[in-house]
Every structure is written in C-alpha cells, then in structure tokens.
Amino acid sequence: xxxxxxxxxxxxxxxxxxxxxxxxxxxxxxxxxxxxxxxxxxxxxxxxxxxxxxxxxxxxxxxxxxxxxxxxxxxxxxxxxxxxxxxxxxxxxxxxxxxxxxxxxxxxxxxxxxxxxxxxxxxxxxxxxxxxxxxxxxxxxxxxxxxxxxxxxxxxxxxxxxxxxxxxxxxxxxxxxxxxxxxxxxxxxxxxxxxxxxxxxxxxxxxxxxxxxxxxxxxxxxxxxxxxxxxxxxxxxxxxxxxxxxxxxxxxxxx
Numbered sequence: 001x002x003x004x005x006x007x008x009x010x011x012x013x014x015x016x017x018x019x020x021x022x023x024x025x026x027x028x029x030x031x032x033x034x035x036x037x038x039x040x041x042x043x044x045x046x047x048x049x050x051x052x053x054x055x056x057x058x059x060x061x062x063x064x065x066x067x068x069x070x071x072x073x074x075x076x077x078x079x080x081x082x083x084x085x086x087x088x089x090x091x092x093x094x095x096x097x098x099x100x101x102x103x104x105x106x107x108x109x110x111x112x113x114x115x116x117x118x119x120x121x122x123x124x125x126x127x128x129x130x131x132x133x134x135x136x137x138x139x140x141x142x143x144x145x146x147x148x149x150x151x152x153x154x155x156x157x158x159x160x161x162x163x164x165x166x167x168x169x170x171x172x173x174x175x176x177x178x179x180x181x182x183x184x185x186x187x188x189x190x191x192x193x194x195x196x197x198x199x200x201x202x203x204x205x206x207x208x209x210x211x212x213x214x215x216x217x218x219x220x221x222x223x224x225x226x227x228x229x230x231x232x233x234x235x236x237x238x239x240x241x242x243x244x245x246x247x248x249x250x251x252x253x254x255x
Contacts, residue, residue, distance in 0.1 A: 032071040035064075037143060038087050043076040046083050054080045065094040152194055152218045158185040159194065160226045161210075161233075163202040178202045180210050194219075204232030211240040 047054055059074040075085060084090065160183040167174045180197040194214060199206050207230070222241060227233050 028066070028071050031066050032073060034143065035088060036074055039073075039085050040076055042085055042087065043078060043083055047078065050080075050082070052080060054078050054082065062093060064088060064092075148195060149217065152184075152214070153186055154218055154220045156184040156186060156194075156219060156222050158224045158226065159183070159222050161207070162228060163199075163207075165202070176201065180206070182210070182214065202230065204230060204236050207233055208236040208239060211236060215240050 043056065047056070055078065057077045057079045059076045061072050061074050063070055064073040073088060075088065075090075077083065161181075163178040163180045166177050166179060168177050178199045178201050180195070180199060180202075182194040182196075183191060184194045185191055195210065197206075197210050197213075220241075222237075225237055227237075
C-alpha cells in the first residue's frame, strides 16, 4: 500500500481545520488503507487455497464512494482471474455506511483480537472461512499496533494518568474493564494521547508496566504527574523515573 495513513499527521490536519469527510478528508485515507489491507488479505487467502498454480498480478483502480468521501481503491488481481473479492466486489463502486463504520470501529478497538474477529465475521457473513477471518485480522493488527507503539517525545511538562472503568459485554455477560489513559502536555503546549491500555482492573503493578512502556517509547522526564489516590501509584512512577521530581495531584477523571 502507498500513502500510509499517519495518525499524527491526521491530528495535525484536524487542528489545522481540515475536514473529517470529503475527498481529502482525514477519515477517507483511513478507510482506503484498511479496505486495501483487507483486500490484500483476501487475495493471499485465495491463493493459499487455490488448487491450480496462481499468483498475484498487480492491481486495478476504481473510484469508490463511502459515507466519508470518495477515494481511489486499488483492488489486487490474480494471474488466473479466479479471485472474487468480497469486501468490495468487482463491480461495486460504493461502500455502505455499515461497512465503513465497521472498518473505523475495528481501528478504534485497539488490540482486542476477539472484537476485530467478530466485526469482520459480521461484515463478511457466516459463510466466510475461519482462515479468511484470520488472514484479514492479521493484516489489520499491525495497523492498530503502530499507533500504540509509536515513539514519544523525551520530555513532557505534564502527564495525566487515569484508569477509566467501563462495563463491557464479553461472552454473553457484562464485566468491568479498566482503560488506562495517558494524556500528555508536550513542550509545545499541545495535548496528545500517549497511550491507551486495557486491563481487567486497576492496580499499581499494571501501572508499572504502563509506565515502563512509556519509558521504552522514549519518555525520559516528566515534570508533573497528575494521578488519583491509588495505593502504590507514586512508587510505581518513582521506579521508572527515579531522578525526576514528580508533583502528585489528585484527579478524579481525565477530561
């Protein structure tokens, strides 16, 4: 794929007043990239199941309409001409609102393999083979992880750290999940989400692993850490940033 969707560039574009929708909208590039990733996964699965010798044969381009804007979609081809894409069929020139909203929701699901798998299965229908679902998921997961693992600045004047608890449905029952949210104020005075982590519950030990990830991605110094009153939280911060004087202030929820 070309013209990879860049989350940081998208944020800057929004801050500069660029539209979400439309031909050059921020979301249009994301829909295009993930659609093409899914189509590539479909072709690879098709080739793996072919009885006759077959291989990739470039791509064809067509204009596709979606609820967020039009874009040029590159559909991969095979040498034998037996490949029939399912996400965007050969003669299809429009994505339904349902499909592109599901693609966006898959991107926002983060690292949950189960949720992404369910969305793709629902999108394709029950006749899609398990191998196809796995192939598509395997193509999308690197796109989802790239943002979470991106390098960060070395210094942040202020970082807000809070775990927000949600009731989510899993395996037919509602359970509590903690989303660890890290919001930073960078040296240019701009707020940015540094990370989102999902856990069964909130605890100082898990915060230690979250802070370790922050450090591994380049953060070396925090001037002020705003946290809640969780026991062991200050010690976890000191363990990762021992030479940093961190002022602790009680917060109830990140805004």
